[in-house]
Amino acid sequence: MLLVLAEEHKEHLGFLTRVDSAVIGEFCRIAVEFLKKGSNPKIFEGAARKLSVSTETVQHGVEGLMYLLTESSKMMISEVDFQDSVLVLGFPEDLNKLLLQLYLDNRKEIRSILNELAPDFPHYHNLEWRLDVQLASRALRQQIKPLLTLKLHLEQNGRRNANVLQTDPATLLHLIRKLEQALGEMKTNHCRRIVRNIK
Numbered sequence: 001m002l003l004v005l006a007e008e009h010k011e012h013l014g015f016l017t018r019v020d021s022a023v024i025g026e027f028c029r030i031a032v033e034f035l036k037k038g039s040n041p042k043i044f045e046g047a048a049r050k051l052s053v054s055t056e057t058v059q060h061g062v063e064g065l066m067y068l069l070t071e072s073s074k075m076m077i078s079e080v081d082f083q084d085s086v087l088v089l090g091f092p093e094d095l096n097k098l099l100l101q102l103y104l105d106n107r108k109e110i111r112s113i114l115n116e117l118a119p120d121f122p123h124y125h126n127l128e129w130r131l132d133v134q135l136a137s138r139a140l141r142q143q144i145k146p147l148l149t150l151k152l153h154l155e156q157n158g159r160r161n162a163n164v165l166q167t168d169p170a171t172l173l174h175l176i177r178k179l180e181q182a183l184g185e186m187k188t189n190h191c192r193r194i195v196r197n198i199k
Contacts (some may be wrong), residue, residue: 003071003085010089012064015057017091021098023051024065028102031066035113072103073110125160126153148172 005013016024030043041055044062048055072082082103086096127150134145150165167175185191 003068003075003077003082005068005085005088009064009067012060013068013089015053015061016065016095016099019051019061021094023047024095024098025102027062027065028069028106030062031069032106032109032113034062034066035070035110035117068099069103069106069110070114073107074114076107076111077103079104120157122154122156122161124152125155127151128153 016027019027026047030047034040041059044055044059048058051058068086072085077085079100082100083096086099091099129151130149132147132149134143134147136143146169148167148169150167152163152165154161154163186195
């Protein structure tokens with residue numbers, strides 16, 4: 001799978017052609033450090049003074065490199081796909097090899113940082129259900145009034161909680177149809193393309 005870069009990111013990464021490999025290695029270290037601790041404008045200012053360029057140029061260069069490494073690590077792009085993705089930038093061969101080496105050296109660490117940053121949403125643990133049917137009452141001798149009770153157990157951060165839901169079968173069938181429709185929609189090419197870009 002190839003990584004598709006926007007023109008803005010290509011422009012930001014173009015700055016890397018004007019600096020030597022030691023600076024690019026330092027930018028990569030800064031990018032990984034920013035993933036861990038967040039951005040620090042003072043580092044940009046110091047690097048801009050040393051390189052005699054604007055602070056924005058350095059910031060965009062580091063952010064472009066950070067985007068390249070994080071997106072590649074998220075998708076676990078192979079070496080060949082990474083090289084092909086970087087090839088469209090028009091960098092010299094030695095810079096492409098350096099970027100590949102930086103990606104291979106840092107992808108496990110970047111993936112572990114991204115996993116730590118990901119929020120822990122409640123997820124399914126168990127489901128209990130019961131169907132109650134009222135067949136008659138004092139007012140109506142013959143009636144069928146079904147009621148479905150669901151007890152949904154969710155787990156988040158090692159803690160479990162239960163939610164009790166009640167519905168009638170018609171509403172439940174409608175909900176099932178809508179969920180199946182949404183799942184079917186996820187299989188379309190348009191949705192797959194959007195999901196691939198979100199990841």
